[in-house]
Structures are given as structure tokens and as C-alpha cells.
Amino acid sequence: MENLLFQYMQNRFLEPQEIKRCGPFPFVTISREFGCPSKVIAQMLAETLNKRQGKARTPKWISINKEIVEESARKLELEPVKLKHIFGAEEKGVMDDVLASFSSNYKSNSRIKKTIQDVIRTFAQKGYVIIVGRGGVAITHDCPKSLHIRIQAPVDWRIQEVANHYNVTKSIAHKMILETDKKRSSLIEIFLGHGLENSLFDVILNCKTLPKEDIVNTIIYMMELKEMI
Numbered sequence: 001m002e003n004l005l006f007q008y009m010q011n012r013f014l015e016p017q018e019i020k021r022c023g024p025f026p027f028v029t030i031s032r033e034f035g036c037p038s039k040v041i042a043q044m045l046a047e048t049l050n051k052r053q054g055k056a057r058t059p060k061w062i063s064i065n066k067e068i069v070e071e072s073a074r075k076l077e078l079e080p081v082k083l084k085h086i087f088g089a090e091e092k093g094v095m096d097d098v099l100a101s102f103s104s105n106y107k108s109n110s111r112i113k114k115t116i117q118d119v120i121r122t123f124a125q126k127g128y129v130i131i132v133g134r135g136g137v138a139i140t141h142d143c144p145k146s147l148h149i150r151i152q153a154p155v156d157w158r159i160q161e162v163a164n165h166y167n168v169t170k171s172i173a174h175k176m177i178l179e180t181d182k183k184r185s186s187l188i189e190i191f192l193g194h195g196l197e198n199s200l201f202d203v204i205l206n207c208k209t210l211p212k213e214d215i216v217n218t219i220i221y222m223m224e225l226k227e228m229i
Contacts, residue, residue, distance in 0.1 A: 020117075020118060020121040020122060020125060021125075022121075022124070022125070022140070022142065022143035022144065022145065022146075023124065023125035023126065023127055023143075023145070024127075024145060025125070025126060025127020025128060025145060026127050026128065026145050026146070026147075026223065026228035026229065027123070027124045027127050027128065027129045027130070027131065027140070027143075027145070027146055027147075028045070028129075028130045028131070028146070028147045028148075028149060028219065028223070029130075029131045029132075029136040029137045029140060029146065029147075029148045029149065030042055030130060030131070030132050030133070030136075030149045030150075030151060031133065031136070031137050031148070031149065031150045031151070031184070031188070031201065032132075032133065032150070032151040032152070032184075033151070033152040033153065033158060033177075033181055033184075034158065034162065034176065034177045034180035034181050034184070035153065035157075035158030035159070035161045035162045035165075035173075035177055036151040036152060036153055036158065036161075036207045037151075037207060037212060038132050038133065038151055039063070039065060039132055040212060041151065041207075041212055041215055041216060042063035042065075042130045042132045043063050044212060044213070044216045045061070045063070045130055045216050045219055045220070046060075046061040046062055046063045046130055048216055048220065049061040049220070049229065052220075052229070058128065059126075059127070059128040060128065061128045061129070061130065062128070062129055062130070063129070063130040063132060064123060064129055064130070064131055064132065065131075065132040065133060065134065067123075068116065068119055068120060068123070068131070068134045068136075069083055069087065069134070071119045072112070072115050072116045072119045075115050075118075075119065076111070076112060076115050083112060083116075086109075086112055086113060086116065086187075086190075087134065087187060113190070113191070116134070116135070116139075117139050117191065120134065120135070120136055120139045120140065121139060121140060124136075124139075124140045124143060124146070127145070133184065134187075135187045135188050135190070135191045137150075137188060137200055137201065138187075138188045138189075138190075138191035138192040138200070139191050141200055145228060146228075147202050147203075147219065147222055147223055147226060147228060148200065148201045148202045149201065149202065149203055149204075149205065149219055150198070150201040150203070150204040150205070151204075151205050151207050151215065152204060152205075152206060152207070153206055153207045153208040154208055155174070155177060157208040158173075158177055159173045159174050159177060160173075162176055162177060188200075202222065202226075203218070203219075203222055205218060205219075
């Protein structure tokens with residue numbers, strides 16, 4: 001047992017921590033409160049940017065979210081569901097990792113997080129990508145050729161949106177919002193190593209008062225100001 005614990009401590013704390021450098025190409029991260037249409041906005045943004053480029057030889061813009069989970073799982077040789085505790089912002093305890101280390105396919109918590117960081121920064125390095133959630137802002141906030149967006153709205157407005165979208169009561173919708181918002185903030189904080197602050201974002205947009213088209217146009221304007229496009 002003593003040897004197993006020593007091996008665990010090595011795996012957990014002595015794994016390589018090199019971080020991929022930022023690339024020269026532009027990218028956007030979108031963080032969001034639950035109930036805000038982040039995926040739709042990201043898709044609209046990609047389509048608008050691609051139309052703007054026309055026949056230019058620059059790569060096409062894409063939006064990604066679940067692709068981060070899938071690529072991380074592929075690199076780790078795990079089923080995507082095995083990463084659920086990380087993206088659900090649930091840290092495994094020491095004994096959980098020690099017991100899991102008996103498995104031949106054991107991957108430590110720190111290795112999983114390092115792989116997610118590598119995957120997100122690889123996407124960012126290649127550029128022309130809109131990273132939706134998954135802690136993207138925390139992992140790439142040091143990159144100069146980036147724009148970090150936060151989409152939010154008053155909770156009462158989001159309760160109605162969630163209730164309509166999922167066909168649930170307002171009480172259930174409110175519970176879903178509280179739980180999901182907490183998990184999303186905690187995920188960012190896991191990768192940041194400290195509490196979430198609004199100063200992490202370049203701009204915060206209210207999806208109650210701003211139509212999706214206006215949010216997209218505002219993001220594009222900010223990208224122009226930062227000479228990303």
C-alpha cells in the first residue's frame with residue numbers, strides 16, 4: 001500500500017506541467033450563464049466571419065464545444081463520460097485517485113486536466129476558432145490574439161428561457177440554473193487556480209436586452225478594434 005501511495009503522489013504532483021505557447025492566429029472564447037444562447041451565437045459568429053472573409057485563403061472559422069471533450073477523451077484513451085467529473089467541476093479526492101490507480105487504464109486527475117488544457121490550447125494555437133465554455137477563458141486568457149466574451153442575463157429571464165426550452169416548471173428551471181452556473185464557474189476557477197472575476201473577460205453582454213444579431217456584431221466590432229480581423 002505504501003508503494004502504491006508513493007506512485008500515486010508521483011503521478012498526481014510530478015507530471016509535466018509545460019503549457020503550450022500562444023499562437024499568432026485569432027480566436028474567441030465565449031463563457032455563458034445557463035439559459036443564454038451561447039452555441040447559437042457562436043454558430044452565427046462563425047457564419048458571419050466566414051461570409052466576411054469571402055474567398056480569402058485564411059482558414060474557415062468554426063465553433064467548438066463537445067469537440068473538446070471528445071478530443072481530450074481520445075488522447076487519454078477514455079470514454080468521454082469518464083471526463084464528466086472534471087467538466088462537472090467535481091474534484092476527485094486523494095483516496096478516489098489511489099483506489100482508481102489499481103485500474104490498468106488509470107488516469108490521474110492532474111493528467112486529465114493537463115490534457116484538456118493541451119487540447120484547448122492546441123485549438124487556440126491553430127486559430128480561427130470560437131471556443132464555447134469548457135473553461136476556455138481560464139486556459140487561454142494569457143494569449144494576446146484573443147477575445148474573451150461573457151454572455152449573461154437576469155435570472156428571471158433565464159428561468160423563463162430554460163423552462164420553455166426544456167419544458168419544465170419554473171422551479172425546476174431555477175434549480176437547473178443554480179446548479180449549472182455553479183459548475184461552470186467552478187470549472188473556470190479550477191483552471192485559473194483562484195476565484196472568478198469579471199476582469200477576466202474583455203466584454204460582458206446581456207442577452208436579455210441585446211438580440212443575438214447585435215451580440216454577434218458587437219463581437220465582430222471588438223475583434224476589429226483588437227486587429228484580429
